[in-house]
């Protein structure tokens with residue numbers, strides 16, 4: 328487990344980029360934290376590490392965005408997915424359990440087999456507005 332304190336979006340991206348460089352093909356990353364914590368910003372850093380040059384925007388309504396960089400990269404946002412049954416109905420397993428790197432915001436709503444296989448990133452908003460970012464490896 329690693330922990331970083333970051334005070335602006337550029338630092339969040341940088342931590343995301345460095346973390347992204349360590350990820351193997353097929354990595355699943357669940358990014359948790361309250362609304363507006365910086366989950367999408369962190370995801371941009373991982374995308375950069377995968378060689379994605381397109382702008383990474385939040386897939387809040389479309390659920391999944393696919394990018395092709397040096398590596399294939401998926402960005403999923405489960406904010407609007409109510410629970411695990413909802414999640415199962417989306418049939419995202421072929422995407423998530425692929426050899427692409429997949430980042431899932433609000434991954435709390437994913438199934439246990441997804442959560443159990445994932446790296447986790449937890450972003451906390453501190454009283455002074457800075458962010459504490461905790462990284463945990465996949466098992």
Ligand SMILES: Nc1ncnc2c1ncn2[C@@H]1O[C@H](COP(=O)(O)OP(=O)(O)OP(=O)(O)O)[C@@H](O)[C@H]1O
Nearest residue numbers: 333334335336339362363364365366367368457458
């Ligand atoms: N380390 C940081 N310190 C201060 N502000 C930050 C930091 N990292 C990111 N931010 C700011 O947090 C804001 C929200 O970022 P972002 O959209 O990534 O949040 P989110 O967690 O994805 O939100 P949502 O829950 O809506 O998906 C942005 O304005 C960004 O500049």
Ligand SMILES: [Mg+2]
Nearest residue numbers: 366367385432
């Ligand atoms: Mg977001």
